[in-house]
Amino acid sequence: MNYTIGLIPGDGIGPDIVTASCKVLDAVGAKFGHKFTYNTYLAGGCAIDATGDPLPKETLDGCLKSDAVLLGAVGGPKWDNLPGKKRPEQALMGLRGGMKVFANLRPALMFKQLSAACPLKNEIVGNGLDILIVRELTGGIYFGERGRNADNTAAWDTEHYTKPEIERILRLGFESAQKRNKRLCLVDKANILESSRMWREVAVAIKDEYKDVELSYMYVDNAAMQLVRNPSQFDVIVTSNMFGDILSDEASQITGSIGMLASASLGDGSGPGLYEPIHGSAPDIAGQDKANPLATILSCAMMLRYSFNLTKEADLIERAVNKVLDDGWRTGDIAGSDFDKIKAEGKLVGTVKMSQLVIDAVNQL
Ligand code: IPM
Numbered sequence: 001m002n003y004t005i006g007l008i009p010g011d012g013i014g015p016d017i018v019t020a021s022c023k024v025l026d027a028v029g030a031k032f033g034h035k036f037t038y039n040t041y042l043a044g045g046c047a048i049d050a051t052g053d054p055l056p057k058e059t060l061d062g063c064l065k066s067d068a069v070l071l072g073a074v075g076g077p078k079w080d081n082l083p084g085k086k087r088p089e090q091a092l093m094g095l096r097g098g099m100k101v102f103a104n105l106r107p108a109l110m111f112k113q114l115s116a117a118c119p120l121k122n123e124i125v126g127n128g129l130d131i132l133i134v135r136e137l138t139g140g141i142y143f144g145e146r147g148r149n150a151d152n153t154a155a156w157d158t159e160h161y162t163k164p165e166i167e168r169i170l171r172l173g174f175e176s177a178q179k180r181n182k183r184l185c186l187v188d189k190a191n192i193l194e195s196s197r198m199w200r201e202v203a204v205a206i207k208d209e210y211k212d213v214e215l216s217y218m219y220v221d222n223a224a225m226q227l228v229r230n231p232s233q234f235d236v237i238v239t240s241n242m243f244g245d246i247l248s249d250e251a252s253q254i255t256g257s258i259g260m261l262a263s264a265s266l267g268d269g270s271g272p273g274l275y276e277p278i279h280g281s282a283p284d285i286a287g288q289d290k291a292n293p294l295a296t297i298l299s300c301a302m303m304l305r306y307s308f309n310l311t312k313e314a315d316l317i318e319r320a321v322n323k324v325l326d327d328g329w330r331t332g333d334i335a336g337s338d339f340d341k342i343k344a345e346g347k348l349v350g351t352v353k354m355s356q357l358v359i360d361a362v363n364q365l
């Protein structure tokens with residue numbers, strides 16, 4: 001089969017990791033007889049520099065015509081002082097809204113080979129960590145009405161959700177739980193927020209359609225605490241845009257592998273999905289062949305799985321990444337306290353070598 005992939009390398013290390021990941025996709029394609037055609041588009045800071053607009057129209061149009069979109073990272077200090085609507089992050093908002101990818105799946109998975117990097121005590125995470133955060137991505141306070149009053153003495157942002165918006169993300173949460181350990185926790189602030197109370201109402205209305213899933217509720221402040229106290233109580237967390245933004249950063253950090261975590265943003269299936277690593281653009285190491293490409297490579301695996309239904313191919317990428325880790329290869333960010341030892345053993349590698357190791361494993365396994 002032929003697949004057209006929209007590429008948004010973006011800023012900082014984005015081009016390094018996207019280029020490396022496409023080579024892995026090509027190796028998988030060659031092995032299984034698929035052809036991936038890439039169309040590259042500008043978004044983020046580089047798009048501001050080239051066109052004045054963080055998300056040029058042709059980028060969104062091109063992405064909508066693709067079978068799936070792979071994004072590196074956007075942003076950097078160079079563009080930090082621009083006004084809100086002209087910031088690189090607007091490209092993300094515009095892509096998410098424009099592509100209608102309302103569901104952001106963020107697996108927080110601890111790689112056993114990297115467990116030493118986990119900041120929690122072994123008795124808390126001894127059994128590993130595998131949580132899926134399902135974050136609503138195109139509604140709530142990040143998309144609600146915002147403004148300032150006439151004399152600039154007050155400002156507001158609004159949390160706003162419609163029942164259909166709530167229902168579709170909750171359903172995805174239930175379905176995701178059905179494919180995993182069948183526990184779904186709705187995280188909200190229903191003791192204060194009216195919108196949260198509506199989330200619970202909708203959950204109650206549809207929960208009997210998912211009898212095999214155990215539904216629980218938790219206030220977000222408690223959830224933030226429970227994630228560090230006893231993270232393995234969670235299987236799937238479903239939550240609003242802002243709470244999901246915050247909790248997914250927390251969850252990724254407790255895995256100790258932020259440079260390893262992938263994400264998928266999906267819509268109702270009628271358009272392409274958007275895939276990206278959850279880490280940022282790391283401008284300090286951009287273009288130096290130091291960035292860890294594994295989160296982006298794993299995002300490609302999610303793309304194969306969710307957008308193209310290529311399960312065997314996705315599994316192979318994940319197994320290849322695990323093999324490379326098993327064999328002791330590390331980029332700087334995941335070397336942890338063993339950095340000097342790994343370096344002395346010659347197993348400290350850069351972006352290009354790391355992706356080549358994955359390709360070798362893909363060809364070998
Ligand atoms: C994320 C990021 C973005 C978000 C920022 C960069 C706008 O933090 O993808 O989680 O808040 O959604």
Ligand code: MG
Pocket residue numbers: 245246249
């Ligand atoms: Mg975030």
